[in-house]
Every structure is written in structure tokens, then in C-alpha cells.
Amino acid sequence: MKKLFAVLGDPIGHSMSPLMHNDLFSFYKMDAHYHPLQVKAESLEDAVRGLKAIGIAGFNVTVPHKSTIIPLLDGIDELAGEIGAVNTVVNENGKLIGYNTDGPGFLAGVKDYIPSLTGKKVLIIGAGGAARAIYFTLVKNGPQRVDVSNRTVEKALKLVNECTKSISSNALSLDQAGKRLEEYDIIVQTTMIGMYPIINEQPLSLSNLNENAVVYDIIYNPLETEFLLKAKQKGAKIKNGIDMFVYQGALAFEKWTGVSPDVGRMRQNVLKQLGGTRC
Template sequence: MEVSGKTKVFCVIGDPIEHSLSPMMHNAAFRHSKIDAVYVAFKVEKGTLEDAVKGMHSFGICGMNVTTPHKTAIIKYLDGVDTVAEFVGAVNTVLNANGKLLGFNTDGIGALRALEENGVKTKGKRVLLLGAGGAGRAIAFQLAQEADELIILNRDANKARVLAGALRKRFNKRVVGNDLTPNVLKNWIEDVDVLINATSVGMHPHRDHTLVDKSLLKPELTVMDIVYNPVKTKLLKDAKSVGAKVIYGVEMLVYQGAASFEIWFNQSAPVEVMKEAVLEKLQAGGLSLEQ
């Protein structure tokens, strides 16, 4: 679609931002849906966030994604946030609703949708979640509503315990928070149906790192890694080799982006087109599915 004076602008802000996959993914979605809009990436350094938000107002930017290091800091500049973003304390999507800036968090919805679209239901299941950082908290918020039991392990055990306590109180469900040590992990993993890595362990350049020893993985388990660079993390390679079902972080990336698109346009996102665009970009950057 030709860019004109009427073309709407969407963006992602963060630092670093050069390697973001969002421009490719959203521009493909706009083209496919025949939406007269462009999506660009802006490097916004710490300390200039307030100016960036003012810029969103004055340039009339219609929607924004927010990534590291601004996901929490942006909240104080917004006119309101949804219940998930409020609970998680982090925003990854902003909607400019006639001058009012509203914040949302689509990470948890994206993770759950990635599981569901791959035939994995978490309702009534026991789920082990590694990580209680920004993404981990968002995923935990969704899982606590679905799963029969949720176990959250985090290197900083206090974060896991506080999160588990808040979720128990809110949803009256069985949620446990504990330390992320090999022994604790070994104890819990035996009885769970789904394992999710929501830590950054295994991310490029530490591709051979994993928190889960291969001997603990089994064919009955579903293993999701939210790390998407590399596409096939060590954890997922190990899981696949023992016959477990694996869900790639790229799937979550696409579905959290699709949820942003749906907030901005109030219409279904073309997820297959978005997924294709992301995989194409990863392959162009040498991060092929074969890694």
C-alpha cells in the first residue's frame, strides 16, 4: 500500500531495538489486511521515555509496542492500564484512543494462545513455570486461571513466592512459588504435564545453556521455551530428542503480536502471515529453524 498523508503510524520502542522482529511482522499484517498503516522501530534510550510518550501524542502515533527497558517505566506516563498490565507491572502494548494512551500486556495471552493453537490445553493440568520476570509474571497470570496447579520457580525465590501468593489470593487456585535449583526442579518436574521456560536462559549467545537436565525430560511432557533466538533452544532440542511435544518461542512472539494487532484494530490478526514474516526475517538473519 502506498504511504500517503493519511497513512497511520505504529511503532515499537526499546533499546536495543535494531533486531526487533515486530516491524516485519506487523507490516506484513497491515499489507495482508489492507490497512493503510506503517510500523517502525524507534530506539528510545533510558531517560528519554517521557519525551517519547509525548511524541506519541504529538505525532498521533496510533499504537505502540514497548520492550526492554521501558515495559515498567512507561506505566506512569499512560492514562490507564488493563488488569493484566496492572498485576504484572509491565506494558508491552499501547493504544492511542483519541488522545488517551492505554496500556496492555499481551505476553501471557500470547503464550496461552501458542499452547492452545498447538493443541495443548492447560485447563486442569499441572504446569511448571521457570521464571518470574516480566514475561514470566504475565504468563503466570493467565496460567493461574486455567491450570489445576501452577508451580513457579525462580532464581530469586522471593519473587516466585510473592507472585504465587498474589495469584493464590486473586484466583483462589493452587499456586506454589519456590527456588529454581536443580533439586527443587527435579522434585516438581516429575508430576507436571507442561513445562515452560520463561527465563532468558538459552538465549543467544548462550545457546548451549539450559536449566533442565535432559534426563528429567520425558515423552509425556509438553515443553515450551519463550526464548526465540535461537528458534530451537537447547531445552527444546533436548525435549524433542526424548519425544516430548515442543512449542517454540516464535509461536508466542506471533500470538502476543497478534493480540496487540487485535487491540489496535478490533479485528482478527492474520497470524499465519505474521508467522511467515517472522520466520523469513529469522532466516535472513541466519537464525534458521535448523539451529
């Protein structure tokens, strides 16, 4: 019997996950299909109940449901609990168990640029769901400091205060972070600022950027945001969000199927789909 997989979100038409996963099912000759499902917030409980009833093998969760789905599941793993968000659900013997592969996907995607986080000073820009996933993953991997900067400082402070691991972290305004930018070895931009179609914006000035820093923007459309363009002009190493997207998807695929997929193939499919965007 064909196994069914899905992604739940609202909106969902832009998602490249169906393209990526259905290609993998075909490549590995698996009798399975991955389908996008637009689910309104008020219908989420009914949708989860229905998916469980039909025996769905697994599904992804995207905005705006990553947090609100948690009480509807039978369980979540430790990292998803710390982050307070789920992006991957696995049907484990009839029970829907939630995971978060965003943070581990981020780490896997930057390993070539940043082999070790030990002793590094990191700035995260933004305090939303992606920032939370990256923050809680980073603090487990040995950095000296992980600061969080956000337009609303209170939200950054809330994120920092929720971390139970002993690590140096400051909550900063965007202006404060901009003035201290030369302190950081790694800067991770997690907001939607600079995403297509409004591509000429950036969250803060890079005038004080350390030219030896690695600057990462989780946006991948455009492939080179204004933020990355300015960082490159300053001499920094830059990286976009393609690999984070691909690796979080690869980790989900492995949880569902037990197969570690060809991430190079996944990456090429996404890049092909993005053909013609500014890079």
C-alpha cells in the same frame, strides 16, 4: 493521513515487529507505518509525551520499559495491572491505554498442543516479565497447580504471593524444580538462557522429565534451544516461542485496527527472517 505505529525499547534493532506489522499494513492496504524507536530509560517520559502530541495511533513496548511506562499512560486494562507490565498501547480518543498481550498470546500459541489447562500441573521457569504475564494468564484458565522456579527463589515467591486468585502455587529453586520435574504436565521456560548467541545452555536438568509432558520455551532464536532438544530426546512434545511472538503481535494489531490478521502469514515472515539460525 497515514497512521503511525511504533515499538519502544532499548536496544531495538533486533526487533522483528516492524517487519511483521508493516507487511500486514501493506497486505491489508492500510495507509500506516510501524517504526522502531530506541528510547533510553531517562527519555521515556519525553518520548511518550511526544508520541501522544503527534497523535500516534498505537505502539508496542519492550524491554526495559514494560513496567516503567505504566504511570505515563492514561490508563491500563485489568490484566496489565495484575501483571504490572504493558506491551501494547492504543490511542483511544486521545488517551493512551495500555494492555498486555503476552499472556493471551502464549495461550493462543499453545492451543493446538494444550487444548485445555483444566487439572494440569504447570511449572514456570523464571520470574521476570514474561513469566509474570504467563503466570497471571494461566491461573485464570483452570490448572490444578502453577509452580514458579527461579534462580532467586525470593523473586518466585514474590510473584506467587501477588496472585489474588485461589490456586495452588509453590515457589521453588531450580534444583528443587529439577528433582520434581516428573510431576508436571506442562513446563514453560521463560528465561533468556539458551538464546542466541549462547545456545548451549539450559536453566535446569531434564533428567526427571515426564515423557508425556509438553515443554515450551518462549525463545525463538534458535528455533530449537538446547532445553527443547533435550526434552525432545526424552520423548516430550516441544514448542518454541514463535507462536507466542506472532499471536501477541496479532492481538496488538487487532486492538489497533479492528482487523484480525493472518497469523500464518505473520509466522512465515518471522521464520523467513530467522532463516539460517539453528533449528
